[in-house]
Amino acid sequence: MRLAFVLGEIGSGLRRNLSMVVSVILVTFVSLTFVGAAGMLQMQINQMKGYWYDKVQVAIFLCSEGSTAAGCASGPVTAEQQASLNTLLESPAVAQYVNDFQFESKEEAYNHFKDQFSNSPIVDSVTPDQLPASFRINMKDPEKYQIISETFSSQPGVETVIDQRQLLERLFSVMNGASLVAVSIAGVMIVCAILLIATTIRLSAFSRRRETGIMRLVGASKTVIQLPFILEGVIAAVIGAALASATLWAVAHFFLGEFMSQQYPDTAFISSGQTLILVPALLILGASLAGISSLLTLRRYLRV
């Protein structure tokens, strides 16, 4: 009976305040979409980091056929050159900066490449010969990259020394910047959403002050009086969060999954399935935003 009563009150509240409820839905929708976009960018960064980061920090690429670098004038790397590079890496002067290192042959490089771009058509056009062999070095302190670079760049058989972390980091910093922008916009929109929810609940409480006054007098509990208002805000915000979730899924599925992965086949994009883990977070965020702001509003504007 009391549940039916509360549900009836929610229904009448939503109907009476329809335009405000719609605006709450839209504002939470937009703000949570930006929150989710920031989340997706971070997921994309992690996706790319997942393969590269930590595994490899500095790569010494060895000369292969067709290398044009100055150190490769004598042709592809020889076994002796490779052995001497190996000895140099193990020498105390270099070893003190190195956690560990490993040699990656052309075949291994090809296998890694296949793993990373398993769902991309580029795999078919690459052969093991096109990929250079390399030493993969895990640094104790990534900032000491310069030492490795100076030591090895001039060695015979070395094509180039690359701090892959730096290359990736440049891209990641752009993406991080974008997600920061998204988070800032989301922050402003969330403030809007909170204020709008507070105003809506206030109006709703004001338009029903006769009912709530009588409810108090006849001894209705605080829960029965306040719950319809709080749920009103929460329902609107959850609808907004659901719309935001659907939008993010659609972006991942249609934009990243179908359009972007064709434009940039050599990049691993997050899948639409991965965005689904954002859905509960957005729903909880939306519901708690609405719940907390309406609770605070009611404490001020609805005497119980």
Added chain:
Amino acid sequence: MIRFENVTKVYDQKARPALDAVNLEIDRGEFAFLVGASGSGKSTFLRLVLKEDRATSGAVYVAGQNVAKISSWRVPRLRRGIGVVFQDFRLLPQKNVFANVAFAMQVIGKSRSVIRDTVPEVLKTVGLEGKEHRMPHELSGGEQQRVAIARAVVNRPGILLADEPTGNLDPTTSMGIMGVLDKINQNGTTVVMATHDDDIVNEMRKRVVELKNGIVIRDEARALYTSMIPVVGQSRRLKDASGREAPEAGLPGEGEGQR
């Protein structure tokens, strides 16, 4: 049923207290009028009983409980034991008579079948049989107040507080309302009614508690609206007003038994 022990209520530190060291006891089943000019503290008295406000000092007991000691989540339970009626009826305009009365039962979680049985019974008590489906605007003022009374007593409270329930009604209708309140009182409900209506008080001949500037200046059983016995504090005023000496003591034979 209601006991005030040395209760003082101060709203504004600079102004005089709304209630000043009031001691009063209203027994179970009693019918008491609360009279006095506007600002004499009648409404404050009712608000303190409902725990709408907290007494600045002293203790208010309702049904044996010190209301100051009731935690906020148990206040609804206190209020379920008290019905309240106002001058302006406070009905819900978009609900019919039945729904207005049923509302008081719905919000405290009574089942639909209990509501279906109880509401017509209460409407019969207040004399509104057959008007269950009327809307409030289709009713006269007296009938609207009867609906309000029905709503106040439908949960069978032990106490009924009425704040000038006849303030908007003509004398004949008012007497009808008083009949309803008297009937409810006969059924064992304690009734406390704040009023300005001297005709009603004189007609009913019930206990009268008169407040002035937050002080109880008269408390008589079966009394009239104005006192037959000049009270000590009033004698000087009477003298000043009339310009001649007024007797210090009550007139013999005129005074009702002082409680």
